[in-house]
Amino acid sequence: MVINSVGYVGILVHLVLIPLFYWLGFPGLSLLNIFSSILWISAWASNQQGLHHPAIVLMTIEVFLHTLLVVPTLGWQAGFQYYLFAAVPFTLFNNKFDGKAIIFVSIALGAEFLWLSLYTHDQPLNPALSEQQARLLERSNIVIAFTAQCIISYYFRLASIFLEQELENQAHTDPLTGLYNRRRMTDFLTQQGKLAARERTTLSVAFVDIDHFKKINDNYGHESGDQILQAVAYFIKRQLRKDDTLARWGGEEFLLLLPHTDIGGARVLAEKIRNTVAEHTFQIGGSEYAVTLTIGLCEHRTEHPIEESVKLADIALYRGKQAGRNRVMCYS
């Protein structure tokens, strides 16, 4: 995205410079800008093809050479050296550049700026340019280089927001199933427990556990076990309402938080989940396999802490296992 946006600015600027330099009496620089435009268009097209690394390298080389030729020709006063400032952060977007390459490019661009400053700063303006034209060029270059800097900074911000969100998601999500993890579910439990107490509404919790899951791992391997976990997570999720929350509590155990649901409603939902999974034929290693679930339920009593209801749902689950598995058991 950043290469694309900077690419548009670069192409536009060089295309405008072709007639401008010709009109100002610099046909050589006009020709140079034809080459530069071709280079920028090629870099932009490479980026479109997913070749981000060559695109950034081409654009950076172009800025380096363009500045090196134009500044000594026109004079420091025309302000073409300011583009070097935008080139440094731009190269940081190239994730193929390691630390050394970034340092090398930054030093090269900085050294070029310094060199130009030393040798062209006090030189007189090219006689073909009037003071007024040079001032106009300098201000236009400042505006364009500044715009390029703004675009680059904006994308840095976008990238950092995206990374922050990614990290937050990772901290709250179980990587295997994509469900909330135990840590995040603990927050939801506290929130919903308080809400139910304040609004005097019903709330149920349910533990869903895959029966004899160890056997699946032992007989078909851990990978098959993982696939079953993902499939079961999907089947449960499909049955839920928008307000319900599902998390992977640990191992082969899922926890469901069902706001505005009494024990009767929770039982209906739990039976639906259990039946859907029981009726499905899972394919493991070329053979068919039936998976069953045991589900423990508890309706939350708002005068108790929510952790208590989670414990009671776990006890109901344990009783369901004791009673022969593949069933829904309510805590009573």
Ligand SMILES: Nc1nc2c(ncn2[C@@H]2O[C@H](COP(=O)(O)OP(=O)(O)OP(=O)(O)O)[C@@H](O)[C@H]2O)c(=O)[nH]1
């Ligand atoms: N494949 C896979 N297995 C896991 C994962 N997390 C935990 N397990 C396995 O889940 C199994 C849980 O076994 P148990 O607690 O004995 O439960 P079970 O075999 O389902 O027996 P019951 O619950 O009593 O029906 C263990 O073998 C764990 O290694 C995981 O992320 N992937």
